[in-house]
Amino acid sequence: MTGVRDVPASRTPPRTGGWRDGDPTGDRLFLDLDGPVHLERGGVLPGVRVAYETWGELAPDGGNAVLVEHALTGDSHVTGPAGPGHPTPGWWAPLVGPGAPLDTDRLFVVCANVLGGCQGTTGPSSTAPDGRPWGPRFPEVTVADQVLVEAALADALGVRRWAAVVGGSMGGMRALEWAVALPDRVAGLFFLASGAAVTADQLGTQTTQQAAVRADPVAGLGIARRIAHLTYRSALELDERFGTTVQADGRFAVASYLEHHADKLVRRFDPDSYVVLTEAMNTWDVGRGRGGVAAALARVTARAVVAGVDSDRLYPLALQQQVAEALGVPLQVVSSPYGHDGFLIEADAVGALVRGLLGT
Ligand SMILES: CC(=O)SCCNC(=O)CCNC(=O)[C@H](O)C(C)(C)COP(=O)(O)OP(=O)(O)OC[C@H]1O[C@@H](n2cnc3c(N)ncnc32)[C@H](O)[C@@H]1OP(=O)(O)O
Numbered sequence: 514m515t516g517v518r519d520v521p522a523s524r525t526p527p528r529t530g531g532w533r534d535g536d537p538t539g540d541r542l543f544l545d546l547d548g549p550v551h552l553e554r555g556g557v558l559p560g561v562r563v564a565y566e567t568w569g570e571l572a573p574d575g576g577n578a579v580l581v582e583h584a585l586t587g588d589s590h591v592t593g594p595a596g597p598g599h600p601t602p603g604w605w606a607p608l609v610g611p612g613a614p615l616d617t618d619r620l621f622v623v624c625a626n627v628l629g630g631c632q633g634t635t636g637p638s639s640t641a642p643d644g645r646p647w648g649p650r651f652p653e654v655t656v657a658d659q660v661l662v663e664a665a666l667a668d669a670l671g672v673r674r675w676a677a678v679v680g681g682s683m684g685g686m687r688a689l690e691w692a693v694a695l696p697d698r699v700a701g702l703f704f705l706a707s708g709a710a711v712t713a714d715q716l717g718t719q720t721t722q723q724a725a726v727r728a729d730p731v732a733g734l735g736i737a738r739r740i741a742h743l744t745y746r747s748a749l750e751l752d753e754r755f756g757t758t759v760q761a762d763g764r765f766a767v768a769s770y771l772e773h774h775a776d777k778l779v780r781r782f783d784p785d786s787y788v789v790l791t792e793a794m795n796t797w798d799v800g801r802g803r804g805g806v807a808a809a810l811a812r813v814t815a816r817a818v819v820a821g822v823d824s825d826r827l828y829p830l831a832l833q834q835q836v837a838e839a840l841g842v843p844l845q846v847v848s849s850p851y852g853h854d855g856f857l858i859e860a861d862a863v864g865a866l867v868r869g870l871l872g873t
């Protein structure tokens with residue numbers, strides 16, 4: 514395959530090495546890809562395992578497949594209850610199922626844990642060639658690398674062209690990378706609450722979170738989540754919801770809320786993965802090596818829906834406006850008090866936009 518960021522021959526995608534049985538205690542399937550996988554920033558992986566889930570049936574012509582791309586701390590489990598392979602219930606459950614916007618009576622829906630993640634796909638908690646976990650030695654990965662691996666999964670599944678690639682936040686980056694790198698393989702693009710390139714504001718918060726994790730992987734991951742969660746919500750929502758209330762335990766209610774989210778993430782997420790994935794976001798620029806963002810976006814041939822959340826202070830609407838204008842489509846605005854997390858919470862509004870793209 515060629516086309517992913519016009520990669521040199523040394524960065525050809527991994528080949529299918531074989532399938533593993535599904536997770537006996539969960540819903541995940543595994544695909545092993547043979548390496549070596551040469552990464553954009555110079556690292557090499559000897560092979561890659563991809564954990565993924567599917568819903569619905571692939572049509573004989575392969576034309577009904579939709580790839581859902583998860584965000585920073587998500588996983589392959591878009592819908593369904595929590596289980597051993599997926600510590601949280603499906604993160605976009607209302608959007609996937611029979612009759613849902615991603616209608617599994619008609620569509621074959623696929624979601625894979627991202628390269629560098631910690632829910633089954635190769636990442637820092639995987640075993641390195643020396644028999645020990647990679648840990649902080651895991652090579653740097655980029656969004657382009659992540660899509661290269663997903664393209665190998667698509668090949669293995671027999672999906673030549675996605676009916677749509679759908680993603681919000683970090684998942685929106687992979688969706689856009691697909692549409693730019695492999696335009697002939699993407700018929701529809703749903704780009705939500707994301708941007709075409711990292712901003713200084715995002716770099717500031719993400720590098721600060723990384724510093725916390727590097728200082729102390731466990732306590733630091735909790736602090737990183739507290740910082741991050743503030744950027745995922747809106748000031749107005751936090752003020753209205755918590756005000757300056759002090760709880761019976763003496764903690765500010767808002768601090769207690771943030772600690773709760775921090776504790777939950779520390780229990781379910783690998784600190785080294787957090788650093789690897791936020792670094793992929795730090796280096797995100799769809800225009801790198803392509804003559805800039807405008808030139809890159811000019812490659813997109815997919816029908817596109819571009820949407821954002823009006824109270825999102827991390828990925829403000831101007832970032833989606835840039836993409837919408839370049840693609841010649843109207844910007845769809847989801848009205849929500851919840852800030853960036855509105856892309857997860859406002860399922861009705863987001864679902865209506867997905868239906869508009871897919872005709873479901
Ligand atoms: C696209 C992806 O792949 S992302 C993957 C999914 N993301 C996550 O799971 C990330 C973590 N969670 C979140 O980001 C958000 O909670 C969302 C977006 C999933 C849901 O948002 P909301 O429904 O608005 O939930 P909210 O942020 O209010 O949190 C509710 C929790 O806070 C707790 N809480 C509320 N007030 C307080 C308080 N004062 N002190 C302590 N805990 C509190 C609630 O008890 C509840 O706990 P629970 O989730 O363990 O049941």
Ligand SMILES: N[C@@H](CCO)C(=O)O
Pocket residue numbers: 584585586587681682683745854857
């Ligand atoms: N709540 C989301 C925010 C990042 O988009 C997550 O944890 O992945």
